[in-house]
Amino acid sequence: MIRVLVRRFLADYARxxxxxxxxxxxxxxxxxxxxPALADAARLLGGQGGAPAIEAVTAGWASxxxxxxxxxxxxxxxxxxxxxxxxxxxxxxxxxxxxxxCGLAIASLASAAALLALFTTxxxxxxxxxxxxxxxxAVIYLGIGAVVGSRVRNPVNGTVLILFVWILDVFFGPTxxxxxxxxxxxLPTHFVSLWMVDVPSGHEGRLGDxxxxxxxxxxxAAAALVVLRPPGHAAARRTLAAGSRPDQLLAALRTGxxxxxxxxxxxxxxxxxxxxxxxxxxxxxxxxxxxVVLNEGGTLVTRAMDPAHMHAGTMAPIAVASLATLAGxxxxxxxxxxxxxxxxxxxxxxxxxxxxxxxxxxxxxxxxAVSLAVTALVFDAHQWVLYGMANLLVALTYAFVGVIIGPxxxxxxxxxxxxxxxxxxxxxxxxxxxxxxxxxxxxxxxxYGGIRVLTDAALTSTFDETGYLMLGLGWLAVLAVGxxxxxxxxxAVVRPRSRSAARGPLxxxxxxxxx
Amino acid sequence: MxxxxxxxxxxxxxxxxxxIDKAYKRGPWPARRMLPVxxxxxxxxxxxEVVGLVGENxxxxxxxxxxxxxxxxxxxxxxxxxxxxxxxxxxxxxxERLTCDEHFELFGHAYGIDSRREREARHSIYVALGFERYxxxxxxxxxxxxxxxxxxxxxxxADPDVLLLDEPYAGFxxxxxxxxxxxVAERRISGRSVLIISHFVADxxxxxxxxxxxxxxxxxx
Numbered sequence: 001m002i003r004v005l006v007r008r009f010l011a012d013y014a015r016x017x018x019x020x021x022x023x024x025x026x027x028x029x030x031x032x033x034x035x036p037a038l039a040d041a042a043r044l045l046g047g048q049g050g051a052p053a054i055e056a057v058t059a060g061w062a063s064x065x066x067x068x069x070x071x072x073x074x075x076x077x078x079x080x081x082x083x084x085x086x087x088x089x090x091x092x093x094x095x096x097x098x099x100x101x102c103g104l105a106i107a108s109l110a111s112a113a114a115l116l117a118l119f120t121t122x123x124x125x126x127x128x129x130x131x132x133x134x135x136x137x138a139v140i141y142l143g144i145g146a147v148v149g150s151r152v153r154n155p156v157n158g159t160v161l162i163l164f165v166w167i168l169d170v171f172f173g174p175t176x177x178x179x180x181x182x183x184x185x186x187l188p189t190h191f192v193s194l195w196m197v198d199v200p201s202g203h204e205g206r207l208g209d210x211x212x213x214x215x216x217x218x219x220x221a222a223a224a225l226v227v228l229r230p231p232g233h234a235a236a237r238r239t240l241a242a243g244s245r246p247d248q249l250l251a252a253l254r255t256g257x258x259x260x261x262x263x264x265x266x267x268x269x270x271x272x273x274x275x276x277x278x279x280x281x282x283x284x285x286x287x288x289x290x291x292v293v294l295n296e297g298g299t300l301v302t303r304a305m306d307p308a309h310m311h312a313g314t315m316a317p318i319a320v321a322s323l324a325t326l327a328g329x330x331x332x333x334x335x336x337x338x339x340x341x342x343x344x345x346x347x348x349x350x351x352x353x354x355x356x357x358x359x360x361x362x363x364x365x366x367x368x369a370v371s372l373a374v375t376a377l378v379f380d381a382h383q384w385v386l387y388g389m390a391n392l393l394v395a396l397t398y399a400f401v402g403v404i405i406g407p408x409x410x411x412x413x414x415x416x417x418x419x420x421x422x423x424x425x426x427x428x429x430x431x432x433x434x435x436x437x438x439x440x441x442x443x444x445x446x447x448y449g450g451i452r453v454l455t456d457a458a459l460t461s462t463f464d465e466t467g468y469l470m471l472g473l474g475w476l477a478v479l480a481v482g483x484x485x486x487x488x489x490x491x492a493v494v495r496p497r498s499r500s501a502a503r504g505p506l507x508x509x510x511x512x513x514x515x
Numbered sequence: 516m517x518x519x520x521x522x523x524x525x526x527x528x529x530x531x532x533x534x535i536d537k538a539y540k541r542g543p544w545p546a547r548r549m550l551p552v553x554x555x556x557x558x559x560x561x562x563x564e565v566v567g568l569v570g571e572n573x574x575x576x577x578x579x580x581x582x583x584x585x586x587x588x589x590x591x592x593x594x595x596x597x598x599x600x601x602x603x604x605x606x607x608x609x610x611e612r613l614t615c616d617e618h619f620e621l622f623g624h625a626y627g628i629d630s631r632r633e634r635e636a637r638h639s640i641y642v643a644l645g646f647e648r649y650x651x652x653x654x655x656x657x658x659x660x661x662x663x664x665x666x667x668x669x670x671x672x673a674d675p676d677v678l679l680l681d682e683p684y685a686g687f688x689x690x691x692x693x694x695x696x697x698x699v700a701e702r703r704i705s706g707r708s709v710l711i712i713s714h715f716v717a718d719x720x721x722x723x724x725x726x727x728x729x730x731x732x733x734x735x736x
Contacts, residue, residue: 243624251623335610340608341604494586
């Protein structure tokens with residue numbers, strides 16, 4: 001059955017003459033025409049492997065691009081028909097396999113065209129490695145094309161998104177830019193491009209560069225199989241009882257997230273605040289030496305640290321907390337009026353407050369992720385996972401502070417305090433940049449425990465601050481309860497006496513007399 | 516007034532308020548004073564009635580409405596209700612960045628009605644009030660009149676037994692105003708009750724009875 005499907009899908013693809021033309025023309029043009037210019041660019045940017053490496057990798061880039069676009073259009077154009085096939089009885093798993101195999105066939109053709117152009121124009125020394133690398137490029141981007149195709153319906157948006165990912169991957173990849181930054185290691189073809197040109201990455205770990213490349217390829221193919229499987233019969237879907245607590249929670253969450261992501265201020269702040277706080281802090285801090293009290297294996301030691309090295313890392317939580325406080329503040333204020341009406345219509349106030357807190361937490365997590373991504377450009381923490389978690393702890397703490405102060409202070413004063421409070425607590429009271437250890441009065445502030453954990457994670461290689469972690473979590477729990485109560489109160493409904501089955505008229509009152 | 520109003524007295528009471536007092540605090544402490552708004556308000560609404568509550572600006576109409584629906588607690592007195600309420604506030608309490616469709620969907624979950632029934636009700640409200648073409652437009656991009664239609668539509672969504680409307684037709688054009696009264700008449704025929712609060716009443720014949728809110732008390736007209 002799969003063979004028939006693949007054959008039909010391929011025929012559908014090939015019957016558009018432009019597809020075949022592009023399938024051959026783009027890889028050939030890219031390898032023949034663009035490779036020399038890219039080799040020059042790589043020389044300027046310090047790319048690894050030199051000009052021969054760039055020429056070899058262009059075959060991979062070309063096949064990756066074609067594979068992603070072919071998969072995207074295959075998925076987005078066939079979405080409704082695929083659904084119909086499944087409704088007619090075709091197992092969704094089989095259909096997904098056929099789509100992936102069809103994509104692989106197209107990617108193989110693109111790879112073959114690119115490799116043929118490469119072999120005829122340049123002298124390739126390790127043909128087997130280049131061929132395997134090119135195929136892995138195609139498979140990785142096949143998954144990207146499938147994921148984008150399953151989520152983005154508009155072809156302009158879809159192709160622009162794929163192009164954006166591909167450009168980032170090519171221009172910030174190790175063979176063109178020579179970048180060894182932590183963030184560039186997460187690019188899809190970072191490891192496969194280095195393995196393809198036989199340049200060890202130096203950070204491949206036990207898995208090795210080939211292992212990472214194969215893992216990316218396998219994960220990408222698996223992701224394609226998952227996203228390409230159309231949903232089955234609608235009747236098979238589990239539905240929640242209308243008006244039940246989980247039903248209301250899900251509805252409030254869904255619309256809450258939707259409304260929040262449509263807030264343009266959020267996106268501007270996400271783009272501006274981390275960049276301004278973290279990158280500027282890194283740029284303006286001169287080198288020197290400052291004492292910092294650290295916990296090393298349970299013993300407090302004072303170490304001399306370079307402010308220029310650690311300032312960005314200590315500034316990240318301030319950016320995170322400011323964004324999170326604003327997120328909590330705006331959400332509490334924006335939702336207040338509508339939430340009260342929603343509660344009057346029957347939405348449970350406690351459930352609604354829970355949904356709002358979840359949305360605030362998601363916004364705080366997003367702010368943390370963005371700030372960490374910016375921070376990773378200029379700062380390398382000793383324990384990245386713990387450092388990220390500590391930032392998240394601080395973000396959630398201040399997000400709940402924002403929810404609490406919103407109804408009390410209003411929008412204008414609230415925004416002012418949302419910047420001031422994290423700055424005073426995290427930037428002045430707790431900052432290891434200003435003094436070796438926080439003063440006594442700083443210990444009663446909400447950021448104390450979180451920043452002690454964060455400093456330990458940023459500047460030492462072992463975790464020794466369990467007590468402070470507990471303190472930070474305690475603050476978080478208290479503020480979460482406070483924020484929940486504040487939200488619940490803002491949408492509370494006064495319950496009147498109600499009669500479930502009134503049969504007779506109430507006692508007549510003089511004000512009830514009919515006109 | 517409707518000739519049938521005499522008959523309604525035998526029908527069951529679906530909403531009642533007894534001895535409602537409400538005062539607002541004004542001014543900072545220690546110069547704070549109490550501004551009484553409602554004093555011993557008694558009110559009832561029977562099945563199938565269309566009642567108007569009229570009063571000048573600041574007379575406490577919206578305060579009484581908020582107490583009836585549960586948005587505000589009275590200082591004294593009690594509210595009793597025996598039916599599902601649909602409430603249309605004077606100021607539309609909506610989410611700026613959600614569309615009309617998304618509002619109906621969300622309120623459907625709040626009312627506890629299943630999605631099929633919600634979609635049917637939504638469609639009939641769009642048709643009745645004539646704003647289906649704005650179904651996928653965000654509230655922040657709607658005109659004042661369309662916001663007023665959505666505001667009313669959300670109160671109608673669950674087909675409530677009692678509809679409480681606070682200045683509902685303030686932003687309506689003439690055509691929508693007539694459609695609104697058609698809707699009210701249909702509800703009346705089907706045994707639903709409607710309480711309309713307004714600072715003036717133009718068409719007295721459309722009501723079963725009208726109450727004036729004067730000096731914090733309801734007085735039959």
